[in-house]
Amino acid sequence: MDDLERLADDVRSADAVVAFTGAGISAPSGVPTFRGDDGVWDRFDEGQFAYGRFQRDPEGFWRDRVELQRVMFDEEYEPNAAHEALAEMERDGDLEAILTQNTDGLHGDAAAAIDDDAEDGEPTVLELHGNAQRVRCTDCGKRRDGDPIFERAANGDRPPTCKCGGVFKPDVVLFGEQLPGAVIQRARSLARESDVFLAIGSWLVVEPAASLPRRAASTGATVGIVNLESTPCDDIADAVFREDVTAVLPRLRDLAAE
């Protein structure tokens, strides 16, 4: 029995399997990752998108954000086989929740694309860093589809404002901005209560997400890591797959469904 078959056995016998994903799960869909060769942070400076810049210089922030959105989300990216495998595992009751650092919305698209007739109702995707396809008013809190607002900003309406007069902000967690406490608490309790914790396509360097695998391991969960490069959590993992997410996850889904 190899590592993946052992992990699939643990998934089959688990009460709570949680998947945590980073930019690497969307890379096969063409979405740029943040670090490594030709990553987003090779082309932009993180500081351009920090919360302090948004507050200090909203016009400049929105000018650069339009460019970042074009680079990251210009094409209509589709979910890939790894997103689909997780959505099918969730539908079939083999996965309790998907926690993601990604803001591309592809997990939600994958869940919506499968005929979700599972007894457990709505899929549970927790977007820890928000969703870049939406904007939110910093005054009234209203969330809107981002496309028309980015269009306005690209045409010089910067910063774009809400009908209430408030300034719109991309509905993502900016550098220097606190993640909503409730989201962190929910992610931490899901990790703590999991029997199997899968960390997929993340370098596991950005807190608080990066400590979730350790938190899961500390309460006895089996930890599986799927990532092309080494991560700071490899030492506590029960199994590390230095392979492409689109090779490992469909096989894990098939083995767990046997």
Ligand code: APR
């Ligand atoms: N299969 C498996 N792993 C992959 C694949 C693939 N096809 N493609 C890339 N990877 C791995 C890379 O080796 C890298 O370790 O995915 C990881 C992606 O790491 P990052 O680009 O750092 O993405 P992530 O860990 O999600 O970044 C976390 O940092 O800048 C912030 O807000 C930003 O959400 C982001 C956060």
